[in-house]
Amino acid sequence: MKDFSAEVHGCHTYDATGAITAPIYLSATFHHPAFRRSTGYDYGRVANPTRRELEQTVALLEGGGRAWALSSGMAAINLVFALCAAGDHVLLSEDIYGGTVRLANEIYGRYGIEFEYVDTCDTALVQSKMRKETKLVFIETPSNPMMFVTDIRALIDVAHAGNALLVADNTFLSPHFQKPLALGADIVVESGTKYLCGHNDVICGFIAVKDGGSDLAERIELLVKSEGPNLAATDAWLMLRSIKTLGVRIERQAQNALAIAQWLGTLPEVTEVFYPGLPDHPGHDLQKSQSTGFGGMISFKVRTPEIAQKCLAHLRLIAFAESLGGVESLLTYPLVQTHAEMPAELIRRTGLDDRLLRLSVGIENVADIEEDLAQALRAAAREA
Template structure:
């Protein structure tokens, strides 16, 4: 079956007693044992919950993995995976990276003896030079957040295997509807389920998918031991969101492509970053490893003075953090998602004070384009007519 069908059928047929199509929410934290040494398969909700299990099995099937693990947030999922590493271990990480991940790595995990080197994953020929004896894994975003840089996952995974490294991929932007890193050689896939998988800006969640029996057992132990698991109600909301993921991704992508083409023609905009544009760097690699482009794009305005009037002039589109919901959101990475990355590092990699990130929703594209156009026009007027 296609992944869209698998997602729609999440939980269907699992409640054999009642035949409920919509799998119920199990709030119980404890489960009665039939006898000494006997179990129904559930003992304590941190270790296993029937509703959470539906989410975990669904994402595992969708990502072509061996097991899924639902966490209380995307950051909790990353923290759980980081439990695989020990003091002195080193990881190679995408240089253009979500700011929250950078904060976790640099402000917390370095205190426990892990170290991280940030490299351009597009330059696969230089990857081997960065590998140390202590290097244990690659941590990859593709497309990256927020500059949409594209890395060759199959090639990176091959290099990782040659050096006995794990390949960890954050697949939040594309979801399994558009890209399945495990099929390209990755070992672990991560998601902020808060984003496209949930899809309605109403649930905080993170997901881990593993490939391989030994690795799966290690992550299972960490998931239960650390205990940052997803609650039953949030699990139910996430299942509900995932059922419509296929349809939503089609509309997100169609809208984003139209908007990207309009933005690149507007005099207030100097750069547009969207993998669906044929001249986007890495477009051919992306097409080889993915089947879609998602609804995420970024763009630069001509001057930093345009940012404030542009954001204040938006009417339909909300100036807010997060992404992947049905509603369109615009984010200013310099002060929001990437604020914890030092300014000199941000600017060196291209996350400057002129960059805006747009999560394109599923509204009618004409309405979104009209809102963006009037806000950009207003930003030019207030900034004194600065043009590229």
């Protein structure tokens, strides 16, 4: 099945009732027909039929052999770091979600795992940082919030040459536009809270691997059933419903985003626009070669920090809120929201500053989004 069809139909099969949508199985435990016999479902922490249908659907969309549906994107990233042991070394994109940095530095760093941040757009630099202890190369592309594009195929080669796993956080594009597993990545993680959900009403995450029978899949399965970070059945059902419209939502968001990115550059208050869909973005051609769309996320800088901060109170349609990927447009101030706990050194290296705003473009009429941004920036400039 191709995109759109796979999103609508997923792995659904009809039960005896012929129900078009998956039932919600709320049972925490399951009856055994006899000693050492199982229906395939024993206990809800290990497997649940509604969650299983969601996992099979996400594995299908990612081009993977196995996926796990978890309680948040951070739960997925936690499982990735839990694959490491004391003495291991992990390379990460230096422009990356602040929560990932916090988990690495504040939690896993204390267990003797070393995390090193590097510009993953520079393949030779990543190669030079590889050590025999390097266990993971963890990338975000496009990255949050500076929209840097990393060459996924090149970094897969670098990681594999050093016996490391290439992990891609695919949150910003979703499997509709980018399938790192199909390019050869070992693990994909995703905040399902964003585009896969699309309605800002479920917190959820996914981890997926290429080969469902591999040692890696077995290790993740062991972590999932031992640590219990799974998604609840009702949330799994909401996610199944959301994913049916992933393609139409994100295609519309990308269409709106391209128009807004082009238009933003004409505003007197705006000094820089970061959107890979713009032909002059340094990652434009690369992203075209490894994905089928540019997504709905735009970051931009305005003339002064005061304009960036004051415009937030003037928004009427767009919500000043963190998160992304929903049908409603959201404007975020990364320095004090999503990236508040980033070490100052990383902030300095990536160019994230107090003039940066991040727009998650929704599916509204593009003229309404532009009108709202224009009036909020104008009002802020008058006040500043």
